Amino acid sequence: MGGDGKKWGVFLLPALATLSFVFIAPICILIVLSFYQMTGPAVVGDEASLSNYVQFFSDPFYLRILWNTFTLGGLVVLFCLIIGYPVSYFLARSNSRWRGFLLFLVVSPLLVSAVVRNIGWFPILSNSGLVNWLLLESSIISKPIPLISNFTGVIIGLVHALLPFMILTLTTVIQRIEPELEDAAASLGAGPVTVFTQVLLPLSIPGAIGGSLLVFTMAIAAFTTPVIMGGNRVLVMATYIGQQFRTVLDYAIGATAAAILLILVGLLTVVASKLGARKVEAM
């Protein structure tokens, strides 16, 4: 096996070279950039310092962006968990003939381009859209609730986009929980709520952590959806970085924000996978 592996390694070299050029090099350049000061549009000086980072973590403007980003990620994860768990449970346990169809529905957001997926929400969520029309017609509200081109819109868009990842992760985890554990708990007197809190939930935690992390990371890194669904009004890390590089042309602070996002995501990944692993080991 070992010898074979080495032989095939030769064929991997071109791919590895390309990947390191495409992925690693830009990240390195980005990190280097974050230590310099902007001297003009798209230009940086030649004196390296940590001042960008100091500025980032002391200026309320940047802290606000960071906070927005984390709130967004957290809310998206929360909604994905709440909506995803029942669906995953059904997918994991049912052998109904609707299962296949539901699975298709679940992964369908992955099959559409982000732009189409987001634009599709406009007729539904805009002030004259379906939801507001229904609410107005039935006199539940007197003037339209803004559901799109704001933070709410971004959450809706991201939950829609990332739900498949949560559901697929949770489904695998729930499938690994023996159905007879639920029966055993029920026979011992546990009603559905207790079965959920005492058996299903604790055993789903490793999967829930994994899925949440995946969704959180993708939510705070997402760019297209916050731009379209937020109507250019929602400032999170990704949209801020985009602005710096594309319109403000302050590469230095843009690179700083990008590096911070990168490090935070990396740290989160490490922490969560440790937590998940410990949980699994205890069983």
Next chain:
Amino acid sequence: MTHLVLDKVHKRYGEAVAVREVSLQLTDGEFVTLLGPSGCGKTTCLRMVAGFVKPDAGTITIDGVDITNKPPYERDMGMVFQSYALFPHKTVAANVAFGLKIRRVSTAESDQRTKEALNLVQLEHLADRYPSQLSGGQRQRVALARAVVIRPKVLLLDEPLGALDLKLREELQIEIKRVQSTLGITTLFVTHDQGEALGLSDRIAVMRDGNIIQIDTPTKIYERPNSTYAANFVGRTNLAQVMVRKADPQAGYLVEMVDQPGVTFEVAGDQPQQFLVGERCSLAARPEHFDIGSTDGNTVEAVVTDVNYRGSIWNVELLAKGNWPVSAQVRPGGRVPTKSETVSLGWHPSRSFLLKLSDDEKI
């Protein structure tokens, strides 16, 4: 006092009938086993009693209270599964205490009862372990303790020994029986292993295709099965086609071999069914009821075709007159015949019994 009654309980899955109008009564403290081959509806029956499966028709009552539509968590049943179904994230003690916690039993009492239950299955020293740190046999003992600690009305066991190896199975059989009789718990046990059924049960219900075809004590089931099916499913049976020549309620029957006219046997003792003179039926006898070399009672001439040593006994295969293949036994100390030897095969008239021909045997 727990009295469990299933009354004409019926369950269909689509077109297929899993359980067909099964009626069954368990009296207080009784150990009843559902015995039958794979797919005959044992688990479905048990799960209907537990409340996991809803019967299409019929009722299930406990002490006269109809529980047919009660959810499982309101039924007070202790259930043991083949797969153990221990909560992997809880310690042994927490597993056992689970049902008590739900019943809001005080911590002190819960600890005490958990300890007692673990004591009962001799596992108190493993209370702090996780299920993954236990052997299969230990896991099933924990499951048993967890099921009985809530003092259930009925204990339900679905092939609890199915995943264990032979030696452990025998050990755990004794354990289950001991716990059950100590606590005097009404028990419904499911197995396809006749040895378990015979060894544990007060009564055995033999199932076939969703029906209970016979329900009786282990000895009755073994000595007087009411069908070829039951006779073959529980123990080994030697069957010969015979014709009833005389039928007398007191003295019993006189039967003649169909394939060897002139050879007749007497059949004495209770028969599960009535037979008429001239009726064709099966004569049945268990291997251990034959006496090789005997000239008492019924006798038939037979040639030894094979002899096998089985540790505690010798298995002797013979071909009796009328092409009747017979398997008999010789206990230690008895004379072991040699292959190709012609012997007289004898048995007491009350040791054999008659069975109605099944539909496929009639042709």
